[in-house]
Amino acid sequence: MIFTCEKQKILEGISIVQKAITGKSTLPILEGIYINTNKSTLTLIGSDMDLSIQTSVDATIIEEGNIVIDAKIFGEIIRKLPNATIKIETLENQIIKITCAKSVFDVVYMNTTEFPELPQINENLKISVNQNILKNMIKGTSFAIAQDETRPILQGILFEVKSKNLNLVALDGYRLAIRNEFLDTDIDMEVVIPGKTLNEVSKILEDVDDIVDITFTNNHILFNLEKTKIISRLLEGKFINYNSLLPQEHKLLVNINRQELQNAIERASLMAKDGNTNLIKLDFQQDNLIITSNSQLGKVREEISTKLQGEGIQIAFNSKYLLDVLKNVEDDEVIMKMTSGISPCVIEEKNNENAKYLVLPVRLMR
Incomplete structure (x- = not known):
């Protein structure tokens, strides 16, 4: 694998996918960022099994390949390199060489075979929301998520599409927060998304009118931005009937x-x-x-x-x-x-x- 990329672009990609890497996993491979190159695209993936984030970065691909590299050390190296073009290539003995101006790092990388595959989600059934609207809705409800682990369902936000409305609801037994927006769709559904996921989604969303496409399965939700995909498992169980409160x-x-x-x-x-x-x-x-x-x-x-x-x-x-x-x-x-x-x-x-x-x-x- 050999590619070159502007420092700022790859650094941006790293900071996006690092949001999914908690450092609490028992699997060493999940401490790493999966890097894949093909044709003209550099793809980065971070995952903790519950939450996975994939983003693509503009790069010049010289030789295709894939590796997993420790997210913390890789991020620190890239952050501290000069603002110039970075060249990354794999050497023998699972070593990756990072060159930028007069700086050269040789870093051990991991094999990609143990890295978990992203869940497959059919993107036919989807809703579309403006990024700034969704970001605002998350901000306006996430503070009311329960911190108490005894009721796991309340550690999530209810994501409900009903009667041409998107409703986000959070409650913790002491307060309840509801935000809703008109949504031109005939889809009716409700899922509960982990609060941690939505907080990370809101950090990636920008204050712009650009669309984010959202797709569901029974177990997962996919937020699809132009260059970034965020996939999260859903919480199991029935959310409280908030209207009765x-x-x-x-x-x-x-x-x-x-x-x-x-x-x-x-x-x-x-x-x-x-x-x-x-x-x-x-x-x-x-x-x-x-x-x-x-x-x-x-x-x-x-x-x-x-x-x-x-x-x-x-x-x-x-x-x-x-x-x-x-x-x-x-x-x-x-x-x-x-x-x-x-x-x-x-x-x-x-x-x-x-x-x-x-x-x-x-x-x-x-």
């Missing part, structure tokens, strides 16, 4: 400036560090909201102007859960809907119907 009515509706609310909660949470509850109290009155927190560290009181419809309520929250929502909302104003001090709070954007969040309150000891 959303309150159908409310007794109080509050219009509030998102940034003011976020700033006030961030300040109030400075005094809520006692224990892990991050407890803050919200007292909704006719024209204002009073936020308080007290602990062994001291106490704080914040006041914000609001527009309230209904009767006032006193309610308490873990400030982290509210802040996670507010940091992922794009609108300047949010609407909070509540029924009582012990029932869930629904948060929506005033001018965007495509996002909905639910946060459970903390019960206060009377």
Whole structure:
């Protein structure tokens, strides 16, 4: 195998496929990047069996071949080479020679026979989404993925195509995040994708209108970008019926400036560090909201102007859960809907119907 490639191009490819290499595998071969050359294409693959990423890089192929090389050392070498053309060729005794300007590295490589083949996915049945829309949807839901391993299904995001809508849903027992977008398709399906996969997908997606094609099988999902394919196994099991968790009515509706609310909660949470509850109290009155927190560290009181419809309520929250929502909302104003001090709070954007969040309150000891 012999090829030449611009440093920046191969470095970009390495950083994409490295996202699939966790370093936790018991198989040494999965610590490596699979490199394949044929005709005019250089292909790189990284995999941890659950997640595989393949990307193609523009290169001049002099001699075809394939190898697996340790991802960490290969990435470090390429990163530190001068910004020039790199030549890579295989020598005898499983040695690969990397030459760039006056730098020459001889590195041991691995045989490709043990590297797992990528799952075969029929790409006939597919949906297509704009990269920037999907990236935004993942960002707006992934913070609500469960970290607790006792319920594996909640460590994923529900990816639901239903009634010409794409819905992404995440919940962890304390909060629920829903994002949806119109999708011109007659396909109806639902799968649960590991949160780790979608976080890596969102890092690869760009803030552009370019399309990403998405294909499913019973066990895997494929995200196909122009030069990159991301294949992930799906989580087994049935996701919780999230619609049943959303309150159908409310007794109080509050219009509030998102940034003011976020700033006030961030300040109030400075005094809520006692224990892990991050407890803050919200007292909704006719024209204002009073936020308080007290602990062994001291106490704080914040006041914000609001527009309230209904009767006032006193309610308490873990400030982290509210802040996670507010940091992922794009609108300047949010609407909070509540029924009582012990029932869930629904948060929506005033001018965007495509996002909905639910946060459970903390019960206060009377």
